Amino acid sequence: MDENQALTAFAAISNQTRLRIVRMLVIIGAGGRSAGAIAEALGGAPASRISFHLNQLEESGLVESRREGRSIIYSAIFPALSDLVAFLMRDCCEGHCAVCDKAIALFAKCTGRPTDPVD
Template sequence: MEPSRMMAEQQALASFAAIAQETRLRIIRMLVVAGADGMAAGTIAEQLGGEAPSRISFHLNQLEQAGLIESRRDGRSIIYSVIFSTLSDLVAFLMHDCCQGHCKYCDRAIELFAKCEGRPSD
């Protein structure tokens, strides 16, 4: 990954801080599985065992402020999706200097992950 695209350390810290909490990590993992189509806030709450909507909103807001997810309105629902490019940058940040920057396997993984745009296929 070229240095201009390399995630800044402060952004990486904000991202890790946001997912260093059980509910938010579970939400990120659910949204990764949901893919580009994302998931409605109500569905997220249901899959988390029916947590209070105010708690789910708090966690979603924290993830959105950290730049890990985005929301869009679909009728009366708010749909949340992972920002795959941010996750890609986070992985690249961790692995950038793997094997002193000479690991063809890490480079290939970073390159493939960076291709995932994670956008709905409307």
Template sequence: MNEPQALTAFAALSQETRLRIVRLLVRAGPEGMAAGAIGEALGGATTSRLSFHLTHLEHAGLIRSRRDGRFIIYSAVYGALAGLVGFLMKDCCQGHPEICAPALEALDCACGESEAVKA
């Protein structure tokens, strides 16, 4: 990820509703969520307001949409989110890994790993 892409992503995430949408879609996993379910999870956001925020996030490359019958399903773009974290952490440590240890531990979500793999 380059600096202009990071700035676009951060600008998109700097609004409360959009940040909540991205976090919701990250929790939803790769299968994503229908727009209506996102609106309900946000406390009944209006269709036009929700559409505005979803479009903004999609243009920033943080989420994607796909049609499933009558529904539009949105999902997080994990590669873009990882790129954003990578952009922030790229120059971390400068030869001192203990500096970055707390940040790396916070990222350890054990997604799909069994306890045996982690050991």
């Protein structure tokens, strides 16, 4: 991820509603959630408002949508989110931090799908 991509992503999540949506989608995982369910979880926010925020998140590359029947399901793009975290941590301790390097490597493996426990 380059600086311009990071700025676009950070701008997208600098809004309280969009940040809540991203966090919700991260918790839910790769299965995602419909726009209506997202609106309901946010206290019954108007559909047009939620649609605007979901569009902003899609344009930033942090969220993707897919059609399932009559619903549009939104889910977090976990590689993009891990790239954003890695962008912040990449040069930690002048690039010589084994803990940060390990964390970045683990984030890069995240798909949003449950996995077997790591030993």
